Amino acid sequence: MDSMTSPAVQAPRGGPVTRKDVARYAGVSTAVVSYVVNGGPKKVAPATEAKVQDAIRVLGYRPNAAARALKLGSSETLGLIIPDNTNPFFSLFAHAVEDAAAALGYALVLSNSDGNLAKERRNIRNLAARQVDGVLLASVLFDPDLEALETAEIPAVLLNQEHDAPGFNSIGVDLAAGARIAVEHLIGHGHTNIGLAMGTNVSGSLDGREVGWRQALQEAGLQEGPIAYNGFTWPGGYLAGQRLLASVNRPTAIFATSDTQAVGLLRAIHEAGVAVPGDIAVVSFDGSIESEYSWPPLTTVEQPVAAMAEAAVAALVGARRGEKPRHRIFPTKLLVRQSCGCP
Amino acid sequence: MDSMTSPAVQAPRGGPVTRKDVARYAGVSTAVVSYVVNGGPKKVAPATEAKVQDAIRVLGYRPNAAARALKLGSSETLGLIIPDNTNPFFSLFAHAVEDAAAALGYALVLSNSDGNLAKERRNIRNLAARQVDGVLLASVLFDPDLEALETAEIPAVLLNQEHDAPGFNSIGVDLAAGARIAVEHLIGHGHTNIGLAMGTNVSGSLDGREVGWRQALQEAGLQEGPIAYNGFTWPGGYLAGQRLLASVNRPTAIFATSDTQAVGLLRAIHEAGVAVPGDIAVVSFDGSIESEYSWPPLTTVEQPVAAMAEAAVAALVGARRGEKPRHRIFPTKLLVRQSCGCP
DNA sequence: GTTCGATATTGACTCGAGTAGATGGGGGTG
DNA sequence: CACCCCCATCTACTCGAGTCAATATCGAAC
Structure with a gap:
């Protein structure tokens, strides 16, 4: 950018600079400007191209995206x-x-x-x-x-x-497969009472993570631990934590269906003075950044x-x-x- | 939506439906369609309006935003x-x-x-x-x-x-003012050695939060605690935590310039087996959601x-x-x- | 029965850029 | 010297919607 020329040629007209202005300035037709800008469907002589590029630079021309989108049918x-x-x-x-x-x-x-x-x-x-x-x-x-x-x-x-x-x-x-490896890992740690903090959304249909949790327990011959249905969010996990802690057969491990829930869960568990993973182990789902910086850092099922x-x-x-x-x-x-x- | 009519009239032509199609279908000019769509600059007879609305619904017409943007000069x-x-x-x-x-x-x-x-x-x-x-x-x-x-x-x-x-x-x-109320709050808790986990960015210029931290200490007649300069991120806070814990005069309180840093800081503190807020108190900046679900929940300076x-x-x-x-x-x-x- | 008026509608031009088809000019070949 | 061809360039139409100036159209009033 030549700072000496720009003030002189800055805003030579009121509105924004159009292809027409560039064409006039460069002494060519508007078509040529298009060809230059797009490496267009037709070739342009090097000398002409230079003139146009110059005009574009001097006038500060930017093609109008709306017009382009209109013509090309793509934004x-x-x-x-x-x-x-x-x-x-x-x-x-x-x-x-x-x-x-x-x-x-x-x-x-x-x-x-x-x-x-x-x-x-x-x-x-x-x-x-x-x-x-x-x-x-x-x-x-x-x-x-x-x-x-x-x-x-x-x-x-x-x-x-x-x-x-x-x-x-x-x-x-594969939500079910992901949940399964999470629960299997907890089973590998010797847990036999594994709870589920299940996220819910608007529709009532069954989530693969719940299926996977159930499958893993079944294959290991374990009984289903308690379930808490709440949102996939922090407060959802927090509530789930409170409910699971209060359940008659308090689980020794919990699978949470999102990292966000797990973080809320952790807060509820800490508040209750219960140790993680000592008293309750936690595995979650998603692999987002917050799982790495919670306390303790969360073992989680990472999505690619x-x-x-x-x-x-x-x-x-x-x-x-x-x-x-x-x-x-x-x-x-x-x-x-x-x-x-x-x- | 009348589900009986829609399949019959679905896709009466190849491309997307334009104003012209609506006009033809309703037996009016394109201008009227515009007037109806925009509550346009001219009034339209109720009967005509109904016909047009009908055509719009039946054909599934959506005005082309690109064309609109082009004409109106605003996207x-x-x-x-x-x-x-x-x-x-x-x-x-x-x-x-x-x-x-x-x-x-x-x-x-x-x-x-x-x-x-x-x-x-x-x-x-x-x-x-x-x-x-x-x-x-x-x-x-x-x-x-x-x-x-x-x-x-x-x-x-x-x-x-x-x-x-x-x-x-x-x-x-007002970054400085925000930092000041944070640090003053820590001083109110009786802390006299207050460290700073300061975020850094590309430019080297001074951040108001650092200024505020310094001001609050000065006004209270306290010496400056240790400073750790790292990114505004989780790992930045984590590193800052490790460095502040290892500093010769380990602070009893730390002001972190973002919630994200504070969360990283907490992990470092927990890892060292140090209690929060018992051994080290923390106050952070931003008021984002993660501050509410960390352990312990973060006292933070909330931005509106x-x-x-x-x-x-x-x-x-x-x-x-x-x-x-x-x-x-x-x-x-x-x-x-x-x-x-x-x- | 003509004229005025109000209201409803239309035709036509515009926004800015892409590009096909028409036009020009220059060089090479016979 | 005439011819042709090729390459560079231009003219002109197009995309879809907003909107003004120019018409219809109808009713009422004289």
Whole structure:
């Protein structure tokens, strides 16, 4: 940037600089400007290109994204709908999606549905109207309202869905398998009374994590420990902790279905003066950052968030090129720290 | 939604439905459709309006946002640039901004700069090219690179800036005052050796929180406790904790400049087998959710995030109506929990 | 029965950029 | 010297919606 020339040519006109201004300044037609900007479908002589580039720099021209989107029918934008970007797992996911999208030149519109189905629906419609090229939806329902997406005719990826929805991409982890390795690990520590802090969402359908917990116990020939159903959130885990501590057969180990719950759980356990993992061991699910800095650090089932985000974005971009919807399940991995009783 | 009619009229044509299709179906001109959709500048006869509404519903028409943006010169979109949406304070802020923007009909484009100045700059340019109506920038620098914003001629709000940048809105809290009430509270508990876990960022300039810590000690006639400079992050706080524990004059209280640091700090303290608040009291800064569910729950200086987000969005929307840039400082509030020694 | 007026509707132009098809100019070959 | 071809460039139409100026259309009043 030549700081001597810029003040002189700064704002030679009122409004923003358009292709026309650049063309006039460079003494060429508007088409040539487009060709230069896009490495367009036609070639431009080097000398002309230089003139145009110069004009662009001097005038500070930026192509109007709205006009571009109108003509091309693509806004180079993806939409992400999650229950709450404040939840560490979703914030992790949002960051990964943003990275993946940015790498492909797409911007990311964020919207929270706050566990509210009406708001989720409104967000879908809103994104549809904004001509986003694709939507990533982590629905508040296990069985989301797909009608809005269908009528919008926008490529979509359903996140953390277990059953495939025909016509839609979906991406998730094997929740049952993940829960199983968590519970099996606790069983390996010798626990025989393992409770469950189960998150709930709007729909009542069965979560794979509950299935996995049950399977692991059954295969080991153990009885089911107590269950507390509460939200996937901090207060949900806190309440679950209080309830499980008060249950008649207080468990010696608890599997929590999210890190966030586990952190709330830990607070309840500490408050009661009970030792972790000495008196009660804890294993959780997600592998978000907060699991690493809680006390004690949480043993947790890690989801491959970055890979999932990349796959989701790739699916959306691919959909615009006519690729077929796919259903992908990613594997989880046990991240052993100390809350389970390991040293 | 009449489920009987929708399958029959579904997708009567290939591409998406445009205003023209609606006009044809309703037997009116395209102008009338616009008037109906927008409660337009001209009135429409009730009977006609009904016909149009019907056509809209039947065809599933959604106005094309790109075309609208082109004509109106506004994309009804704001951009948010933060270092890392995974950090609980920023995630809280992002959520609040999203809410405030949505309430005014604006969408939010999220981009992370990951503490990387080059990336921050790239994000600014990117958002500028996308014709966002305004940018909220939480810069990695105390003194951000404003040139990109200036040449983009986009209304902007600088977040957490202390000194005004002429020509820009800015919004922040009184960091020094906040730090002072935190440290004064610790002094009130009888502490005389109060350490500081200070976050650092790219620029080297002095942070108000450090100033406030120093002021409070000075006013009380106390000597400065040890300082650990590390990132505003979890590992930063963890390292700071280890260093402060090992310092020759180990403090009996620590002020951490973010909740995230405090959580890392707590882990280090717990690992060393030191009691909080018994042996070492902790007060932190931000008031994000994680402060409530750590162990023990953190006494923290709360920032009025929702109010700040609303003010920031209002400033951007106002800027499009010709309002002048303002510099606003919000007050903080001490949120007393248990890490400070209160019951 | 004509004219005025109010109201409802329409045609046509605009926003800024992409690009096909038309047009020009320069060099090489016969 | 005439011809052709190729490459560089321009003209002009397009995307979908907002909106003003120019019409219909109808009823009421004289």
